Amino acid sequence: xxxxxxxxxxxxxxxxxxxxxxxxxxxxxxxxxxxxxxxxxxxxxxxxxxxxxxxxxxxxxxxxxxxxxxxxxxxxxxxxxxxxxxxxxxxxxxxxxxxxxxxxxxxxxxxxxxxxxxxxxxxxxxxxxxxxxxxxxxxxxxxxxxxxxxxxxxxxxxxxxxxxxxxxxxxxxxxxxxxxxxxxxxxxxxxxxxxxxxxxxxxxxxxxxxxxxxxxxxxxxxxxxxxxxxxxxxxxxxxxxxx
Numbered sequence: 001x002x003x004x005x006x007x008x009x010x011x012x013x014x015x016x017x018x019x020x021x022x023x024x025x026x027x028x029x030x031x032x033x034x035x036x037x038x039x040x041x042x043x044x045x046x047x048x049x050x051x052x053x054x055x056x057x058x059x060x061x062x063x064x065x066x067x068x069x070x071x072x073x074x075x076x077x078x079x080x081x082x083x084x085x086x087x088x089x090x091x092x093x094x095x096x097x098x099x100x101x102x103x104x105x106x107x108x109x110x111x112x113x114x115x116x117x118x119x120x121x122x123x124x125x126x127x128x129x130x131x132x133x134x135x136x137x138x139x140x141x142x143x144x145x146x147x148x149x150x151x152x153x154x155x156x157x158x159x160x161x162x163x164x165x166x167x168x169x170x171x172x173x174x175x176x177x178x179x180x181x182x183x184x185x186x187x188x189x190x191x192x193x194x195x196x197x198x199x200x201x202x203x204x205x206x207x208x209x210x211x212x213x214x215x216x217x218x219x220x221x222x223x224x225x226x227x228x229x230x231x232x233x234x235x236x237x238x239x240x241x242x243x
Contacts, residue, residue, distance in 0.1 A: 001034060001035070001036045001037070001057055001058075001061065002034065002035050002036075003032060003033065003034050004033045004034065004035055005028075006028075007025065007026045007027070007028055007033040007042075008026075009035055010026060010033050010035060010040045010042065011026060012040070013039070013040030013051035013052050014026060014040065014042065014049065014051055018095070018097070018098075018214075019049075019095065019180075019214070019216070020173050020174070020175050020177075020178065020179065020180035020212075020214040021042075021044045021045065021047050021049070021172075021173050021180055021216075022042060022044075022049055023175040023176070023177070024044060024143075024173040024174060024175040024180070025042040025043075025044045025049075026042070027175055027176060029143075029153070029173070029174060029175060030044050030045070030143055030173055031043050031044030031045070032044075032065070034058065034061055036052070036055055036057055036058055037055070038052050038053040038055070039051065039052030039053050039054070039055050039058055040052055041058045041061065041062070043062065043065065043066055044173060045139075045142070045143070045172065045173065046069055046070055046071055047070075047071050047073065048062050048066070048070055048071065048072045048073065049073050049074065050072060050073070050074035050075075050078040050082075051074060051075075051078075054074075054075070054077045054078045054080075054081045056081065056085060059081065059082060059085045059086070062242075063085070063086065069241070069242065069243060070241070070242040071091075071093075071239050071240075071241055071242075072088075072239060072240045072241075072242065073237070073239050076238075079238060079239070079240045082240040082242070083240055086242055087242075087243070088240045088241060088242050088243075089240070089241050089243075090238055090239070090240060090241075091218075091238070091239050091240075091241050092236050092237070092238055092239075093216060093217060093218055093236070093237055093238075093239055094216070094217040094222075094223050094226075094234035094235065094236050094237075095215075095216050095217075095234065095235045095237060096214070096215045096216070096217070096226055096231040096232060096233075096234050096235070097232055097233065097235065098212060098214070099213070099230065099231055099232050100232075102203060102207060102230050103230050104204070104207070106200075106230065107200040107201075107203055107204050107229065107230065108200070108204065110193075110196050110197055110199075110200035110201075110229070111197050111200050111201045111204070112197075113193055113196075113197060114159070114193070114194070114197055115192050115193070115194075117161055117162070118159050118160065118161045118166065118189075118192075118194065119159070119160055120157055120158070120159060120160070120197060120198065120201050121157070121158050121160045122156065122157055122158075122205070123140075123141070123147075123150060123154070123155075123156035123157070123158060123168075123170060124147070125147045127158050127160070127165050128141050128144075128146075128147045128150060129147075130164060130165055131158070131165055131168065134165070134186075136184055136185075136186050136187070137165055137167075137168060137184050137186070139172060139182050139184060140156060140158075140165075140168045140169075140170035140182055140184055141154075141156070141170065142172075143171060143172060143173050143174065144171075150171075153171070153174045154170065154171035154174055154179060155170070155171055155179055155202060155205045155206055155209060155211060156168060156169065156170030156171060156202065156205075157169055157170070157198050157201040157202050157205060158170075158198065159185075159189070159194045159197065159198055161189070166185070166186045166189040166194065167183075167184065167185035167186065167189055167194035167195060167198055168183070168184060168185075168198050169181060169182070169183045169195070169198035169199045169201065169202035170182050170183075170202065177211070177212040178206060178211035178212030178213055178214060179206065179211055179212075179213060179214065180214050180215075180216065181199070181202065181213060181214065181215045181216075183195050183198060183199055183222075183225070195225055196225065196228060196229070199225060199229050200229055203229060203230075215231050217234065
């Protein structure tokens, strides 16, 4: 088993790259990669991607190198092995295929339906620093070392109230084609349309920049939001969650 700085040898285990997290990891922008005897592993954020012949050695490496919550994705045989290795639960996620066209007028309308006192703002240095200090919003910028890094590779829109971010849509990861969407809202500001407004503004920003927008829904709420914004047919798949 070898951890790789150059992830190129792992591509044989991940030939069909539709997930931005996988390509971001293979391109070396984030995460870690491990090559085993007949298997490959990618660890990016809270996600582990397993391919090849299931081997408990890969799960031992994950257990030692990623503490806390972890989402494991792979074949049914990998998922069963992960459940046997450590207490876990199954969950269904939904991946969306690349969208060929967008309803720009509808997305623009969503950005205008904001509660009084709340405005949209692109990510900037001040908001970046504030998000980093807020546990519920820190994933909006966790893939980037600083605002300069974010400006070069990411995209993000925040809902701001009284000078402070209360919700946002941003890049959880990035690759050479585009971004993986992350949307978060502070609990006391939910159910006010902020996720829809921020998500619509992010899609419009990505269209302006020529970036692909990839969405992976963790639950039914996220699934409905993605469909509202115009993402196409979802592809359901099962994962194992380690708590």
